[in-house]
Amino acid sequence: MKRPAAPQALLSFAIQRIGSCLRDVDGAGEEMQVVEKHRCNTQVRIGPLGGEAPMRMSLRWMIVLTLAVCSIGSAIGVEYRELPLSVYRDKMRAAWIGQMAGVAWGAPTEFRWQDKIIPEADMPAWKPSLINDAFGQDDLYVEMTFLRTMEMHGLNCSIRQAGIDFANSGYPLWCANNAGRTNLRNGIAPPDSSHPKFNKCPNDIDYQIEADYSGIIAPGMPNWPIRLGEKFGRLMNYGDGMYAGQFIGAMYATAFFESHIPTIIATALKAIPEGSQYAEMVRDLLAWFRENPDDWEATWHRIQRKYREDPEYQKASNGGIDCKINGAYVLLGLLYGKGDPDRTIIIATRAGMDSDCNPSSAAGVLFTTMGIGRVPARFTAVLDETQKFSHTAYNVPELTAVCEKLMREILSKSGGRVVRRNGEEILRIPVETVRPSALELSWDPGPTAGSKFTRSEMRRIKFPDFAGQMQRAVSRFAPGWRIARCGPDMQPGLLPEWRGRTNVLLTHPLTQGVGCVLSRSLRLPAGGHPQLRLVVGHYPQGDWDLIIRVDGKEILRRTVGAATTTEGWMDVQADLAPYAGRKILLELINEPTGWSFEAAYWAAITVQTR
Known part of the structure; x- marks a missing residue:
């Protein structure tokens, strides 16, 4: 005040x-x-x-x-605004629970419905146990890399340090994240790691789904999501792709003081360049909601016509993973959810596309306005406080502790302070004039910076060898077999247990048109009847095609999915008798049927002679 x-x-x-x-x-x-x-x-x-x-x-x-x-x-x-520390803690915890609930609830639908609304009958039901599925979601653990960098190196850490830490991350990545990290590992330092000259996914959703932290640690201080976007969002995104994250962060920063959703959105809009297409999308959603506040599906169709079907808004776009279309679905859920947590998540999910990340962003902002005391118990009743988020040093208490630590540092650097009144700590937060980043266009980018890592910096980049890790996993599972073209999606590797089977190998296609290949050269005995036996499974919400080839010739193809398996597993036998006495190249292909949950689960690979 x-x-x-x-x-x-x-x-x-x-x-x-x-x-x-x-x-x-x-x-x-x-x-x-x-x-x-x-x-x-x-x-x-x-x-x-x-x-x-x-x-x-x-x-x-x-x-x-x-x-x-x-x-x-x-x-x-x-001008100052005051926020009791107890209220900050309450809202900050709610922000993370909202993200967890949204991503876990929407996960089974991710990218299964593109350019169409998910039918109401296909919307999964919430179960309290789902909250713990969020610990393995990239929607959460990637942004914790940025928190860790600031925890270890301070708020003033350089963008180059941020890039080194991101390059050293061991989790699988996709789209802009993967392109940016690959550039970093190849010596292209930020900010060039996200420049469209080197990164073909500059407007993808990546930083949008990872920017929540930037507002959570900066209550009422929207310039920090902007600054942090320039540091961490710049590693992988450019133009609208970076603005998307700055906008999301600014919504969180605003939600600590404001509960009226249209006001939160309009306030956060000031944090990004008004001439950007992302800002135009935000203005459209606010206007369309005012015109038709009760029919979210009608507004969905308006979004589709402009931000999917109009070529003007597909420039530098990577299709359904573009930040504008998915950002529109985040706002669709927030606006038409009208403060109801279930309705907010359901609408953001049923809009489709990246339908786990979008409800995660929407629920995170909404839950911040509510505070944990008003979050329905079904979202927290069985939360495992001790479990760590994948690839991080944090469980929930450790995560909230580091957020509070960084918040205090940001408050001090911003000219605010903590005062004690009636035995309670109060945050005195200065009201800031918002200073957005400069306007840049991914389809008409500015010059590169010529940024390269030095030799000494490159010596600090020691990232995991994914291909080597997968080959070691295959060798333990099926000695003599080789693996090629395995993609990082769904965290491939050797699983101790999966759906009642132990020691299961998980593989995933490299891309939508390139299957993962397990191969082995072997000489079949001349006598007897050689036979290949497999036990293969699928992810509950996915399916894939099993292809068996001998010396490049396909001898069997089957779809492995819910309709073709028993309790998720299929026994497969292939007759190799025609090749008895010969040396052959045997190939097993995990071929995608689409691009949603295409992982293959291998419980047994054996060649037997009867």
């Missing part, structure tokens, strides 16, 4: 404050004489009142004087 005061009163207070500080520092107790005052700048001369010449100030006096005058000057015209 703003606390205006008359100039004379402030001046008198300033003189008293400085005198007190000087006496505290030197104990000299000199008087102070006001020489001149221009607007908010007060010049003070140290010396006896009425003296002809001012005394020469010691260095300590000068420091105290500067601090005191600056503090008083800042009080004139600076």
Whole structure:
């Protein structure tokens, strides 16, 4: 809140404050004489009142004087808002629970419905146990890399340090994240790691789904999501792709003080360049909601026509993973959810596309406005507080602790402070003039920065060898077999248990048109009847095609999915008798049927002779 005061009163207070500080520092107790005052700048001369010449100030006096005058000057015209620390903690925890609930609830639908609304009958039901599925979701653990960088290297860590830490991450990535990290590992330092010259996914959703942290640690301070977007969002996104994350972060920052969703959105809009297409999308959603506040499906169709079917809004777009279309679905859920957590998540999910990340963003913002005390118990009843998020050092208590630590540092750097009143800590947060990033267009980018990592920096980048890890997993599971073209989706590797089977190998196609291949060269005995036996499974919401080839010739193809398996598993036998006595190349292909949950689960691979 703003606390205006008359100039004379402030001046008198300033003189008293400085005198007190000087006496505290030197104990000299000199008087102070006001020489001149221009607007908010007060010049003070140290010396006896009425003296002809001012005394020469010691260095300590000068420091105290500067601090005191600056503090008083800042009080004139600076507006503060107050937030009890207990309320911050309540809302901050709710922000993370909202993300977890949204991503876990929407996960079975992710990218299964593109350019169409998910039928109401196909919307999964919420189960309290789902909340713990969020610990393995990239929607959460990737942004914790950024928190860890700031925890270890400070808020002022360089963008190059941020890039090194991201390059060293061991989790699988896709789209802009993967392109940016690949650039970093190849020596292209930020900001060029996200430049469209080197990154073909600059407008993808990636930083949008990872920027929640930037507002959670900056309540009421929207310039920090902007700054942090320039540091961490710049690793993988450019233009609208980066603005998307800055906007999401600004919504969180606003949600600590505001609960009216259209106001939160309109306030956060100020944090991104008004000439960007992302800002245009936000303005459209606000206008379309005002025009038709009760029919979200009608608004969905307006979104589809403009942001999917109009070529003007497909420039530098990677299709359904574009930040604008998915950002529109986040706002669709927030606006038409009208403050109801279930309705918000359901609408953001049923809009389709990245239908786990979008409800995660929407629920995170909404739950922040609510605080954990108002979040329905079904979202927290069985939450495992001890489980760590995949690829991170944090469980829920550790995550909230590091967020509070960083929040206190941000508050101090922003000119705010923590005061104690009636036994309670209160955050005094300065109201900021928002300063958005400069406008840049991914389809018409500016020049590159020529940023390269130095040799010493490259020696600090020691990322995991995914291909080597997968080959070691295959060798343990099925000695003599090789793996190629395995993609990182769904965290491939050797699983201790899956759907009642132990020691299960998980593979995933490299891309939508490139299947993962397990192969082995072997000589079949001349006598007997050689036979290949497999036990294969699928992810509950997915399916895939099993292809068996001998010397490049396909001898079997079957779809492995819910309709073709028993309790998720299929026994497959392939006759190899025609190749008895020969050396053959045997290939097993995990071929995608689409691009949703295409993982193959291998419980057995054996060649037997009867």
